[in-house]
Amino acid sequence: MPNPRKMLPDYDAPYIRALMRLIETQDKVTIANWCVSYAEVHLLPVWEKVFPEDGRPKVALQAARDWLAGKIKLPVAKKFILDAHAAAREAEAHPAARASARAIGQAASTIHSARHSLGLPLYGALAIAYDRLGVNAPWDELLRVVSEECWKMHAALQEVAVENEPNPVKVKWRS
Numbered sequence: 605m606p607n608p609r610k611m612l613p614d615y616d617a618p619y620i621r622a623l624m625r626l627i628e629t630q631d632k633v634t635i636a637n638w639c640v641s642y643a644e645v646h647l648l649p650v651w652e653k654v655f656p657e658d659g660r661p662k663v664a665l666q667a668a669r670d671w672l673a674g675k676i677k678l679p680v681a682k683k684f685i686l687d688a689h690a691a692a693r694e695a696e697a698h699p700a701a702r703a704s705a706r707a708i709g710q711a712a713s714t715i716h717s718a719r720h721s722l723g724l725p726l727y728g729a730l731a732i733a734y735d736r737l738g739v740n741a742p743w744d745e746l747l748r749v750v751s752e753e754c755w756k757m758h759a760a761l762q763e764v765a766v767e768n769e770p771n772p773v774k775v776k777w778r779s
Contacts, residue, residue: 608734610703610727611723611730612725612750620726624722626758627773630765630769631769633672634766635714635718635761636668636721638721638764639720640665640668640714642728642757644662646732646753648662650701650704650731650732653735654695654698655695655698660684660690661688663684663687664708664709664712665712667681667683667685668681668711668715672715681715684712685709685712685713685716688708691705699731699739700732700734700735700739702731703728703730704727704732704735706727707723707724707726707728709723710726711724718773718775719775722777725757729749729750729751729757730746730750732749732750732753733746733749736749
């Protein structure tokens with residue numbers, strides 16, 4: 605079996621494009637709050653199932669919340685976010701946990717740049733698919749779960765989206 609993918613490779617998938625377009629209509633605070641909340645509810649449990657004693661991803665999410673609340677400065681928050689990314693690297697043998705920690709790190713990094721919000725679906729949806737079906741599931745079945753999860757992410761952002769947001773982010777997406 606080949607190594608499991610670390611992230612989704614398709615920026616042109618309809619569910620990714622739809623998320624990108626919706627993200628572009630919102631300000632950074634709305635996007636960051638959406639990312640952090642979604643990661644906390646849907647991805648942190650994937651991490652904690654495998655690594656219940658390793659709180660680095662949870663601390664990264666709290667650091668992002670603290671920065672959004674004005675309680676800490678960005679350099680302090682970034683240190684905790686980098687710790688979540690380190691946790692992901694250390695979880696190489698656990699693809700679902702690795703992808704969830706990477707998605708959490710990217711979600712928390714949205715406080716720095718809205719572009720990081722795309723890490724939520726690119727890593728997070730795959731983490732949920734791996735967690736639900738296992739890494740040996742056929743790719744088309746994994747993609748079905750990924751698609752469903754990305755549309756759930758879209759719906760969650762739509763719920764908190766500010767209609768006619770006056771200060772939408774300007775994101776230069778990489779492809």
